[in-house]
Amino acid sequence: MTTHLFGANRQRVGYEDQEWAVWVLGLDDVHHQQALTEALELAAALNSSFAELRLRDSSEFSPVLYAVVLHWGYAWNQAVEHSFGVDCGHPDCGPCSADRALPKAV
Ligand SMILES: [Zn+2]
Known part of the structure; x- marks a missing residue:
C-alpha cells in the first residue's frame, strides 16, 4: 500500500491540531516540534542516520x-x-508573510 504524502490526494499521517512535527515512516513515530526550522533539522538528522543504518544493514x-x-x-x-491556499508556515515566505501581517477577520 502506498501512502500519498504530497500532492492533491495527500493523506494526513499525523495530528491535525499539531502545527509542526516530524513523522517517521516505518515506525509511525510522531515527534512534536516547535517550528519549521527545528522540524527540518530533526528530519535531516534522522534521515542521515537511517541512510547510515541502511548502508550497514541492507x-x-x-x-x-x-x-x-x-x-x-x-x-x-x-x-x-x-x-x-494554506499558509506554508515558512517564516521568510513572501506571500504568506504578507497574509500574516493582515489582521485576521473575526
Ligand atoms: Zn508560503
Missing part, C-alpha cells in the same frame, strides 16, 4: 525508515501548501 527484512516534516498532520511541502 537486509531485505530491515524496515525502510525515513522522516518527513508534518504541518498540521500533513507532509510539509511549500508548493503543495500554497496550492491548497
Whole structure:
C-alpha cells in the first residue's frame, strides 16, 4: 500500500491540531516540534542516520525508515501548501508573510 504524502490526494499521517512535527515512516513515530526550522533539522538528522543504518544493514527484512516534516498532520511541502491556499508556515515566505501581517477577520 502506498501512502500519498504530497500532492492533491495527500493523506494526513499525523495530528491535525499539531502545527509542526516530524513523522517517521516505518515506525509511525510522531515527534512534536516547535517550528519549521527545528522540524527540518530533526528530519535531516534522522534521515542521515537511517541512510547510515541502511548502508550497514541492507537486509531485505530491515524496515525502510525515513522522516518527513508534518504541518498540521500533513507532509510539509511549500508548493503543495500554497496550492491548497494554506499558509506554508515558512517564516521568510513572501506571500504568506504578507497574509500574516493582515489582521485576521473575526
Ligand atoms: Zn508560503
